[in-house]
Amino acid sequence: MSTGTPTIVLVGHGMVGQRFLEALAERGLTATHRVVVLCEEPRPAYDRVALTSYFSGRTPEDLSMTDMEFINDHGIELYVGDPAETVDREAKKVTARSGKVFEYETLVLATGSFPFVPPVPNKDAEGCFVYRTIEDLLAIEEYAKTRTTGAVVGGGLLGLEAAGALKGLGLTSHIVEFAPRLMPVQVDDGGGAALLRTIEEMGLTVHTGVGTQEIVVGEDGAVTGMKLSDGSELATDLVVFSAGVRPRDQLARDCGLTVGERGGITVDEQCRTVSDPHVFAIGECALASDGRVYGLVAPGYEQAETAAATIAQDETEQLTFTGADLSTKLKLLGVDVASFGDAHGATEDCLDVVYSDSRAGLYKKLVIGRDGTLLGGILVGDAEAYGTLKAFTGSVPPVSPESLVLPAGAGESVQLGPTALPDDAIICSCNNVRKGTIRAAVTDHQCTTVPEVKKCTKAGTTCGSCVKVLGQLVTAELEASGVEVDKGLCGCFSQTREELYEIVLALRINTYQDLLDRYGRDEAKGGDGCEICKPAVGSIIASLAPTIGVSGYVLDGEQAALQDSNDHFLANLQKNGSYSVVPRIPGGEVTPEGLIVIGEIARDFGLYTKITGGQRIDMFGARVEQLPLIWARLVDAGFESGHAYGKALRTVKSCVGQTWCRYGVQDSVRMAIDLELRYRGLRSPHKLKSAVSGCARECAEAQSKDFGVIATSNGWNLYVGGNGGATPRHADLLAQDLSDAELVRLIDRFLMFYIRTADRLERTSTWLERIPGGLDHVRDVVVEDSLGICEELESLMADHVANYADEWATTINNPEKLARFVSFVNAPDTPDPVVGFVPERDQIKPDLPLLTIGHRPLEGSAQR
Amino acid sequence: MTLAPETTDLKVQLELKDGWFTVCDLNALLPGRGVAALLPDGRQVALFRDRSGELYAIDNRDPFGGAAVLSRGLTGTHQSRPFVASPLLKQRFDLETGQCLDDESVRVATYEVRAS
Ligand code: SRM
Ligand SMILES: Cc1cc2nc3c(=O)[nH]c(=O)nc-3n(C[C@H](O)[C@H](O)[C@H](O)COP(=O)(O)OP(=O)(O)OC[C@H]3O[C@@H](n4cnc5c(N)ncnc54)[C@H](O)[C@@H]3O)c2cc1C
Ligand code: SF4
Ligand code: FES
Numbered sequence: 020m021s022t023g024t025p026t027i028v029l030v031g032h033g034m035v036g037q038r039f040l041e042a043l044a045e046r047g048l049t050a051t052h053r054v055v056v057l058c059e060e061p062r063p064a065y066d067r068v069a070l071t072s073y074f075s076g077r078t079p080e081d082l083s084m085t086d087m088e089f090i091n092d093h094g095i096e097l098y099v100g101d102p103a104e105t106v107d108r109e110a111k112k113v114t115a116r117s118g119k120v121f122e123y124e125t126l127v128l129a130t131g132s133f134p135f136v137p138p139v140p141n142k143d144a145e146g147c148f149v150y151r152t153i154e155d156l157l158a159i160e161e162y163a164k165t166r167t168t169g170a171v172v173g174g175g176l177l178g179l180e181a182a183g184a185l186k187g188l189g190l191t192s193h194i195v196e197f198a199p200r201l202m203p204v205q206v207d208d209g210g211g212a213a214l215l216r217t218i219e220e221m222g223l224t225v226h227t228g229v230g231t232q233e234i235v236v237g238e239d240g241a242v243t244g245m246k247l248s249d250g251s252e253l254a255t256d257l258v259v260f261s262a263g264v265r266p267r268d269q270l271a272r273d274c275g276l277t278v279g280e281r282g283g284i285t286v287d288e289q290c291r292t293v294s295d296p297h298v299f300a301i302g303e304c305a306l307a308s309d310g311r312v313y314g315l316v317a318p319g320y321e322q323a324e325t326a327a328a329t330i331a332q333d334e335t336e337q338l339t340f341t342g343a344d345l346s347t348k349l350k351l352l353g354v355d356v357a358s359f360g361d362a363h364g365a366t367e368d369c370l371d372v373v374y375s376d377s378r379a380g381l382y383k384k385l386v387i388g389r390d391g392t393l394l395g396g397i398l399v400g401d402a403e404a405y406g407t408l409k410a411f412t413g414s415v416p417p418v419s420p421e422s423l424v425l426p427a428g429a430g431e432s433v434q435l436g437p438t439a440l441p442d443d444a445i446i447c448s449c450n451n452v453r454k455g456t457i458r459a460a461v462t463d464h465q466c467t468t469v470p471e472v473k474k475c476t477k478a479g480t481t482c483g484s485c486v487k488v489l490g491q492l493v494t495a496e497l498e499a500s501g502v503e504v505d506k507g508l509c510g511c512f513s514q515t516r517e518e519l520y521e522i523v524l525a526l527r528i529n530t531y532q533d534l535l536d537r538y539g540r541d542e543a544k545g546g547d548g549c550e551i552c553k554p555a556v557g558s559i560i561a562s563l564a565p566t567i568g569v570s571g572y573v574l575d576g577e578q579a580a581l582q583d584s585n586d587h588f589l590a591n592l593q594k595n596g597s598y599s600v601v602p603r604i605p606g607g608e609v610t611p612e613g614l615i616v617i618g619e620i621a622r623d624f625g626l627y628t629k630i631t632g633g634q635r636i637d638m639f640g641a642r643v644e645q646l647p648l649i650w651a652r653l654v655d656a657g658f659e660s661g662h663a664y665g666k667a668l669r670t671v672k673s674c675v676g677q678t679w680c681r682y683g684v685q686d687s688v689r690m691a692i693d694l695e696l697r698y699r700g701l702r703s704p705h706k707l708k709s710a711v712s713g714c715a716r717e718c719a720e721a722q723s724k725d726f727g728v729i730a731t732s733n734g735w736n737l738y739v740g741g742n743g744g745a746t747p748r749h750a751d752l753l754a755q756d757l758s759d760a761e762l763v764r765l766i767d768r769f770l771m772f773y774i775r776t777a778d779r780l781e782r783t784s785t786w787l788e789r790i791p792g793g794l795d796h797v798r799d800v801v802v803e804d805s806l807g808i809c810e811e812l813e814s815l816m817a818d819h820v821a822n823y824a825d826e827w828a829t830t831i832n833n834p835e836k837l838a839r840f841v842s843f844v845n846a847p848d849t850p851d852p853v854v855g856f857v858p859e860r861d862q863i864k865p866d867l868p869l870l871t872i873g874h875r876p877l878e879g880s881a882q883r
Numbered sequence: 884m885t886l887a888p889e890t891t892d893l894k895v896q897l898e899l900k901d902g903w904f905t906v907c908d909l910n911a912l913l914p915g916r917g918v919a920a921l922l923p924d925g926r927q928v929a930l931f932r933d934r935s936g937e938l939y940a941i942d943n944r945d946p947f948g949g950a951a952v953l954s955r956g957l958t959g960t961h962q963s964r965p966f967v968a969s970p971l972l973k974q975r976f977d978l979e980t981g982q983c984l985d986d987e988s989v990r991v992a993t994y995e996v997r998a999s
Contacts, residue, residue: 549959580915584970596950
């Protein structure tokens with residue numbers, strides 16, 4: 020096909036290649052040109068930046084960046100698994116591995132990089148891997164199944180990511196870095212030290228300042244270890260090389276294009292190769308006109324746009340690529356690390372502002388010019404301010420730099436809102452979107468939500484690190500243009516959860532329908548509500564039940580219809596439609612007889628049994644119709660619901676304490692049991708967890724709990740607002756040396772104040788950070804009684820405690836309720852055939868042959 | 884077993900290929916909650932009743948997760964249309980059309996249902 024339409028051949032369908040295709044389509048070039056894409060990998064372009072999220076459950080399909088409809092609609096010919104092998108520049112032809120030959124008018128090389136593997140002996144042995152493609156990950160995952168230890172060569176950005184992945188696969192992980200610190204390119208010595216400490220605390224072993232000399236193999240040729248330059252040997256079953264990348268410029272070299280001394284296809288400011296006007300190079304394979312090869316996606320995207328604009332020969336849009344910013348933010352193994360601008364202070368006469376707390380793994384440095392201009396910085400441990408600081412780079416921030424690095428709560432610190440930014444500040448560096456563009460999306464293009472703005476501007480669609488700032492800007496812009504930002508609970512209520520709580524309590528409104536019909540939005544009145552407000556209001560009603568005069572039984576009357584699916588069946592729904600059963604084991608204390616009962620029940624019903632992270636036992640795989648039978652036996656043996664399914668008190672963990680432990684100073688088990696029994700069944704905005712430790716050694720991990728208690732020789736210290744989960748937070752000390760009675764009274768007040776004022780699904784940790792005044796305010800209210808409401812808070816709790824009844828005991832004595840525990844209303848004795856199991860490690864696991872076709876990661880879903 | 888004090892004779896029926904199939908008493912359906920029914924050919928249907936007494940029937944299987952659990956989801960009204968949210972990953976399905984409100988390309992089967 021040499022006549023008629025000119026042909027553009029793209030070699031390489033990676034992230035930058037795909038962006039180039041989109042840029043062609045936007046400029047109408049796919050209509051006027053034949054576009055051929057040669058893609059070497061067995062799948063079209065996917066999100067390499069998010070590669071590691073494969074290990075947290077994203078499938079290769081989720082990672083895909085290629086919309087086949089886009090490819091088809093634009094008539095793009097995409098050849099998957101067929102790399103370009105040779106280029107004949109004279110004849111302007113590319114030959115693919117399949118033997119297909121394509122003539123081109125314009126050739127675009129977007130071949131990316133390959134991982135550099137140092138030339139050490141046995142580097143290709145079985146068990147040696149690199150970390151670049153989905154196929155690499157699949158291979159590592161498969162190999163790791165039967166191994167126990169892994170080592171990563173290279174402690175840079177990708178090396179740490181790979182080490183985190185190995186750890187996630189259950190391997191004992193090592194990192195070997197030749198430089199004296201981790202992430203030598205991004206952070207300085209101080210940042211490296213903070214990072215090192217945090218990473219070691221996570222259980223990874225770091226070896227800095229040593230090189231890898233040889234991979235040691237066993238008789239079968241598979242890796243058994245590595246020899247290091249300090250003479251030591253490290254035993255490992257698997258090695259991942261992550262020692263940097265090199266541009267893939269072989270194809271270009273072979274056809275005589277100019278490449279740089281250290282690799283990279285030399286291009287000019289239009290991304291055109293310096294040797295041939297018909298050939299372009301973009302992305303990681305290109306050596307840009309500023310003499311650098313960029314290993315990040317944002318500069319690659321800019322190059323893709325530049326090349327497309329040049330090919331379009333659009334006079335109005337003359338893009339050039341002359342260099343880019345190397346800012347990076349990443350969440351490595353859960354540690355925030357960010358660097359931006361002139362992070363190492365290379366500018367003459369610049370000054371550093373440093374805040375460092377290596378105990379907390381915090382390190383923040385800002386590089387400031389003589390005139391006060393913010394030049395760059397490094398943040399380790401807490402990169403909250405990254406979005407704003409990066410955008411201020413190059414200007415004089417409106418507040419003093421010191422105040423920007425101090426942690427919240429420490430004297431002078433201020434939060435600098437994105438509203439203070441100039442319009443030309445870059446908010447999304449991946450996609451080069453300025454603040455002005457985002458504002459315009461709201462004011463000129465009528466976008467009113469973050470997803471709309473993302474779609475309109477592409478901001479926030481790549482690494483996601485700017486989404487938070489994006490959200491703040493959208494809200495600020497909407498507010499500024501007079502649009503009232505809806506803070507309502509959902510489409511049915513314009514009030515917040517806190518406002519609804521006040522309405523229910525003050526007016527004693529005790530049904531959901533009444534609340535909806537009187538206080539709902541006009542369009543929602545008289546309707547059926549929604550899946551957000553029903554359980555939220557159900558929870559408010561349950562928390563206040565005795566006070567507002569309704570039954571404290573969550574399946575009573577209308578309340579049954581409001582409960583989330585788990586609360587409705589008083590058990591946790593599992594992926595195949597079966598349920599799990601968690602009896603309450605207060606304080607983690609259980610008699611041998613109790614254990615035997617649980618064991619017998621699990622055996623008789625064939626349930627999978629596991630000790631939970633909450634010091635109790637979970638039995639999985641019960642069919643809905645088995646729940647009443649199982650619970651009848653549990654209740655009979657004196658067990659109660661553990662509320663593992665509810666937004667309610669979960670567990671109060673304990674350590675053995677004074678009774679057995681030689682260090683203990685109080686009876687922590689007794690206190691844990693007392694607290695668990697006092698607050699059991701208490702419905703709240705989110706789950707509540709607690710623990711009691713017998714001394715400062717803290718074996719019960721009380722400081723990671725919503726309310727945690729630690730014994731002192733004079734009584735108890737109360738900590739609040741702790742959290743595990745994805746964003747762990749250490750609890751804050753609320754009060755010290757309390758007597759038993761003082762402790763209980765303070766917890767009563769604290770919990771009731773939280774239940775009253777928190778948002779739906781807001782743990783105490785986020786609540787404490789959100790409410791104005793924070794911990795100090797809460798202390799004023801619950802310790803000093805500054806609002807004069809403590810008496811009411813205590814009486815609300817007293818009502819709850821006095822009216823508690825075990826909901827499983829109530830249920831098994833209620834035939835009408837029990838009738839709902841069937842798989843089929845018309846065949847109560849038939850079990851659901853979809854619920855199936857297969858054996859695993861002497862027990863069972865769900866068998867679910869059907870594949871997931873998509874995920875909607877939702878705020879509020881699947882909460883325990 | 885007596886399910887409610889006031890017994891009604893009304894039955895919930897589904898239209899199948901060969902006529903109306905009786906599932907259960909109307910008062911087995913709690914407004915705002917669903918139940919599942921097993922059809923003679925092994926298919927499963929999720930039945931719902933809203934607060935105004937309207938009945939709906941859709942396939943019981945969650946097409947995203949694969950488990951037969953849609954009958955256990957929470958119902959509601961979105962832009963005056965009735966929906967159920969799957970208890971697994973919370974995707975919502977229009978009870979009248981079976982259309983998934985969170986993914987245009989997904990739809991579940993619906994059935995004609997009546998009380999008589
Ligand atoms: C069973 C258990 C894991 C285990 O095998 O040990 C578990 C299982 C689940 N947890 Fe958990 N968590 C369990 C202890 C924990 C702990 C440890 C603890 O309690 O000391 C934590 C960290 C502490 C904390 O909560 O702060 C924990 C933090 C989470 C979180 C994150 C919460 C957060 O605030 O960030 C979620 C998700 C959520 O609730 O939003 C979650 C959610 C879940 C869900 C509901 C996720 C899901 O939808 O599948 C899991 C339910 C399985 C089921 O249906 O039965 N689970 N989960 C543990 C039950 C403890 C118990 O006896 O009740
Ligand atoms: C684990 C990981 C994490 C990362 N995290 C970040 C991050 O947080 N932020 C960031 O900015 N960047 C990150 N990067 C880097 C980012 O992925 C790259 O900068 C980006 O993918 C470059 O795009 P590209 O299209 O130039 O190259 P690639 O995405 O590598 O695509 C090149 C494609 O060309 C193909 N190819 C090569 N030769 C041929 C041939 N002869 N014929 C046909 N096809 C060929 C290759 O197989 C490949 O599919 C990360 C990379 C990895 C591996
Ligand atoms: S926290 Fe103290 S009392 Fe409790 S087990 Fe640990 S060392 Fe003993
Ligand atoms: S900065 Fe990466 S998506 Fe915006």
